[in-house]
Amino acid sequence: MSSENPVLRSAAHHAHELGQARGWSPSTTRCVLDGLTTVLQDRPAGEPVPLSEVRTRPHRHVSRPRLTEVLADLGLLQDDSATAIRSWIDHITRDLAPGFAGPARHWLTVLLDGDNRAQARSPGSLYVYFSCARPFLEQWAIRHDHLREVTRSDITAALEPLRGSQRSNAIKALRSLFRFANKRGLVFANPTTGLKVRDTESDLLPMTFDEIRAVEELVTDPAWRVIVALAAENAARTGAIRHLALDDVDLANRRITLAGRRQRLGDIGHRAIRRWLDHRHATWPHTPNPHLLISPKTALGTTPISQIFVNLRMQQVGCTVQRIRQDRILHEALTAGPGPPAPVTGLRHLPPRRDPLRGRRRASPQR
Structure with missing residues (x-):
């Protein structure tokens, strides 16, 4: 790669070496070089590239993990993901009613950062938790002015139509929210106390x-x-x-x-x-x-x-x-049969049953 930018030339050389060592295909290497040009060409020498820019600026064929790896090896990557997730928290809670927006924003922020009462969670966990809780918060905001007014009957009614993993995930998110709110005095009592994650549909049943x-x-x-x-x-x-x-x-x-x-x-x-x-x-x-x-x-x-x-x-x-x-x-x-449980470690003699890896039916015990 011919360029007057010494940082870009150094990054391109490192990308070629890394690609040869890791077995990158020629197209992957070319796309990584394109990505380096996009984020480094007009950047002052030595200024790191924000991770959010790596994820958004290069064209869609560029392998973001490979581009990130090259920049990180050269000390040219700035991880601003925490800043991005904080902006996301502010954005998604802005549309909630005031009595629900404040507790939800505080909850998500503590999940992200952690404190002396809880460990920090990954951004992915925040996305999952809030996507599960948001429909309920919007629904309750129609009838209530604040999260503290939500009762056990409100939660039971909201969970009634849900089944399986959808219900389990919703319960986990709501328990996390109300436990947080109760410990910090944002609600008078925790309406999810005693709420079980296990659903009847998760019982052990034979495969169909x-x-x-x-x-x-x-x-x-x-x-x-x-x-x-x-x-x-x-x-x-x-x-x-x-x-x-x-x-x-x-x-x-x-x-x-x-x-x-x-x-x-x-x-x-x-x-x-x-x-x-x-x-x-x-x-x-x-x-x-x-x-x-x-x-x-x-x-x-x-x-x-x-x-x-x-x-x-x-x-x-x-x-x-x-x-x-x-x-x-x-x-x-x-x-x-009945008896003390034994660890499942790959039995020497597999019980007779249908073997999906061989695609044929064997005698199956009565269940």
């Missing part, structure tokens, strides 16, 4: 035929074959699967470390991981990512696949990793 067929569609992909195998054999949670590192897998001894616990790796998981590793090496031979499962985006860096990456794919087929995991636990409980 449609859910099993959906899983069979997933396992044609090598990465999803690993996810399903670990959820079905080891009852692994999504977070443990996402953060599973290459060093956590011991194929020779058929052992795997999930969430810090060393377990036996079952036959299905063993075959699925071997197949995935062959695919991974053929597709991304130079990836620096230490995690077992990677995607086209994370193969260029070192982060695990995201929760959103998993959720979106599962939503398309109408099933979840948690449902597969619960079905595994339920089946073990029904097969083992």
